[in-house]
Amino acid sequence: MAKVTIDGHTIEVPDGTTILQAARMLVDKNPEVDAKIAPPTMCYYSKLKTSGGYCRTCIVKVTKGSEKDPRPMPKPVASCRTNVMDGMEVVNITSPELLEARKGVVEFLLINHPLDCPICDQAGECHLQDLGYEHGLAKTRYDFSRRTFAQIDIGPYIKLHMTRCIMCFRCIKVADQITNNRFQGMLFRGDASEISTYIEKAIDNDFSGNVIDVCPVGALTDRTWRFKSRVWFTKPMDAHRNCTKCSGKVAIWMKGNEVLRVTSRKDQWGEAIDWICNDCRFEKKDAKDWVIEKPSHISRHSVISQNHYENLAQLKLDIGKQQKQIASKK
Amino acid sequence: MGKKLLIHNDKVPGIATLEVYRQHGGYASVEKALKTMTPPEVLEEVKKSGLRGRGGAGFPTGMKWSFLARPEGVERYLVCNADESEPGTFKDRYLMEVIPHLLIEGMITSSYALGAKTSYIYIRGEYFYVARILEKALDEAYAAGLLGKNILGSDFSHDCYVQVGGGAYICGEETALLESLEGKRGNPRIKPPFPAIAGVWGCPTVVNNVETIATVCPIIMMGGDEYAKIGIGRSTGTKLISASGHINKPGVYEIELGLPVEEFIYSEEYCGGIINGRKLKAVVAGGSSVPILPAELILKNDKGEPRLMSYESLSEGGFATGTMLGSGGFIVYDETTSIVKNLYTFARFYHHESCGQCSPCREGTGWMEKILHRIVEGHGKPSDIDLLWDIQRKIEGNTICPLGDAAAWPVASAIRHFRAEFEEYINHPEKIKDVKHYYSVHQLAGA
Incomplete structure (x- = not known):
């Protein structure tokens, strides 16, 4: 086990964990920790071996190497491909220089992007x-x-x-x-x-x-979805079907009763939970093909979450509370 | 006359053949090592010699060899990096072309020390004719029993292969070289694991420069302690320097480390002074990627002491006032040179050679080239200099392999030392456009 401190939060993780995984564990386990201490990733994908290391957006600064060798690392490291050491201290969002360096990487990624x-x-x-x-x-x-x-x-x-x-x-x-x-x-x-x-x-x-x-x-x-609709006008729903090739657990994106597209379900880091097969993804575009479970969870930061209510009962309670507050202020 | 250990026989006719090479003491180190020494003893001699990697980074070779993982039942490999692609560097080509057997001798001796049954010489595609010379030399060595099974009657067997690359600068980076050697696209690997743990075919591998491996021969013959006496401080031994640019006698010179830079440029034995008696303007001391230094800083360091040709002396003052010995590609510029134009050439090279894996280098090198092109063509903007500085700062140290650094350092140093010249290009584009040579531009810049 190795003890690592990221932006002042300490966590103990198994040996061989990368800094990025440790940061994600930290966020998963402690709801009070700011989710931003997990560095952003563009190329790393936890479910794909040897991914990561290319885009450099997940860079962090190692201010203390380990208990044995406390020297700081001279340059920012790619957190997705660097393993933690016992006693390592890492800064991410608390270091202005690092955020500046990350800004540089984002700029490089965008200079040849069409922004269309x-x-x-x-x-x-x-x-x-x-x-x-x-x-x-x-x-x-x-x-x-x-x-x-x-x-x-x-x-x-x-x-x-x-x-x-x-x-x-x-x-x-x-x-x-x-x-x-x-x-x-x-x-x-x-x-x-x-x-x-x-x-x-x-x-x-x-x-x-x-x-x-x-x-x-x-x-x-x-290609079966191109130009059909903006993604924020559709409602993502968790659904499943019996599929012989894959788990059949998907998210379907609906507009009215129409299924516009089918994707895999995403976890909070934007990564697919299960890989799905092409049959489920491209061929089953009828609501009758699917057993709909519930609205998919969409993070509040996303534009898709507008008008997307995952729990109507809770929403009604919240609105009621707000109205009471407003009434009491008056 | 400085001491020569590697290319003292280079003018002997027929030295490329095994017969003549052996008459001049060739393959003595193989005989000495195989017959009288154990592999750890050979390694110990190399460690004692203080030999540092001649490819550019200057990492101690003995230490590199001792890091090699030696798990039971796993093959180990020695790979010779003959992908000499740093602009301004051509020492390895000369060595392999003229005395190919010296490299093969070094390969056998080094492989014996490392316990490698197989070694590869990865040579760049542009050196195809040199690869033929090496193959011919290998055939001769095999025929003479110096390679193959039970070399010279000992129980050490070794095979050496020449592999020609496709001619990519990036394949000179050791992990990209290994990828290319394995038949894949030459993209640098993400480290760790280092080649000493998992190199070619996933086995422990040592990757060394041609000159480093060749130097093992004299070290074994004279002993590590004796070798360490040559040179200065931690820069032991001799070094091949490929001198080019505005000098009277360009070529490959073997120097004893510690030679004053001034003597190297102006003495008749070496470069023979600046061509046409012009004034020295700047020097790139170790291949295009190391920082360029103006005349006053290359001859004397910031404390006013004379600068020497050694790893330490050249890097004295950090990158603010120093540079690096690098691979020994010594490019000299006289007063007629336009540093901006020269930098544009370098930037174009790095843009062309970036492998495209990691974003800062892939996008940044192209961006820098475009800005420099604009400046050179007389369309520069006053903000371009600061923009260039900012881009190089964001590339440096933020890439998978050192190509990003190599692309950033020349830009940084040119702006640091020759900012006035950039400003001249940007503020007076009308003066650039009409001149064929940069001499007059340069005089206008007053640098």
Whole structure:
């Protein structure tokens, strides 16, 4: 076991835990701890092995290496790939220099991003939007043309909009680790590099749709859902069906009685809880296919949570309380 | 005349052949090591010699070797980094081209010390003809029983292979090199684990520069203590320096570490002074990625003491007034050089060679290149200098591999020492546009 202190909060974690996991555990276990001490991630995905280390948004400063070797680490480290040591002290949101460095990373991620949020299907549930809102500058300092790519259809269900990609490599890891074979990979080098399927070969696999869920931006989108609706006009509902291929536990996004799209359920870090198969994701677009459980939990910070009431009874109580307060003030 | 240990025989005709090489004492270190020493003794000699990695970082080789994990039943590997791609550096090419057997001799001796049954020489794609020379030398060594099973009758067997890369700068970074060697895309790995624990094929691996491995031969022959007497302080031994730029005699020179920089530039034995008797303006002392220093700081450090060619002396003063010995790519600029234009060339190189894995380097190198291009073309804005400074600050130290640092340092040092020149480019674009050579621009800048 190793004892690690992050922004003044101490937690004991098993050896081999990364700083990022320790920070998330800290937030999970102590509701009073500010959730922001868990660094933001764009490329790390806890369910994908060897993910992380590329985007550098999760950098933290190690002010004390360990009990044995208390020297601070000279440079910011990627918390998703750095293991904790006993006695380690880490600063994240309490260090202004670090926040400045993270601002730099966010700026780098955004300089070649098209910022076409108004026409992007991911808008509203985009991690880059959240990140930019939290850590970005209000105005760009980049005044050159941004790189663009042609859009590619990867098979009948998935659209690759490479212009929006931030090179997190998650989709490559999904293809490597969840599906049987991978057709997409990284081509070229440096800022000309792109994720592509060589000779535009279709991704044909039962679980290939999961690349859409892991994509932090709108680079990989569901062709059966593109341009149907803004995500915040739909109601996410937890639902399930008997599926022979996957767990069948999904979130369906409804408008009225229509199922507009199906995705995996997300945990509080925005990661898929269960991988779902393409049948569930793309083929079952009828409310009759699904047993609806309850409204999905949507964090209050998200735009999707507007008009989305997960517990109507509680909401009525809350409104009643508020009205009483207002009445008593008068 | 300085001491020469590596390339003292370089002018001997036919030294590239095994026969002539052996007549001049070749493969003596293999014989000495295999017949009279145990592997730990060889390692001990290398440790005592104080030899430091010649590829750029200057990490003590003996220490690197002793970090190699030695689990039972797992193969260990030695990989020679011959992907010499740092602009301004060409010492390894000279060594391999002229005396290929010296490298092979070093490979056998080092592998014996490390207990490696297989070693690889990863050579850059542009050196294809050098790879042929090495392959020919390997064939000769195999035929003479210096490689293969039971070398020289001992129970040590060793195989050495030459692998040609595809010509990417990034494959000179050791983990990217290993990826490329394994047949994958040459992307740096995220460390830890370090190659000493999990290197090529997931086995413990030592990656060393060509010159480092070659230097093992004289160390074994003369003994580690004797070798440590050469040089100055913790910079022991001799170093190959590839001198280029505005000097009378560009080429590869072997120097004893501790030679004054002034002597190296102006003496007839080495560079022979600045071409056409012009004035020295600046020097990049160790390959394009190390900070550039103006004449007054490269000849003397900030305390006014003469600067020496050694790891410590060159880095004295930190990056504010110092630089690094790096790989020994010594580029000299005379007074006619435009530092801005030169920096643009470097920035273009790093932009082209960034692998694209981590965002600061992938996006930042391209951004810096675009800004510098704008400045060089006479469309710079006054805020560009500070913007460049800010970008390099946010790249440095925040990337997976040192390419980010390598891209950031030249920008930082050029702005630090030659800010006036950038301002001249930005404030007087009309003066840049009409001139063919940068001489007049430079005179206007008054630097």
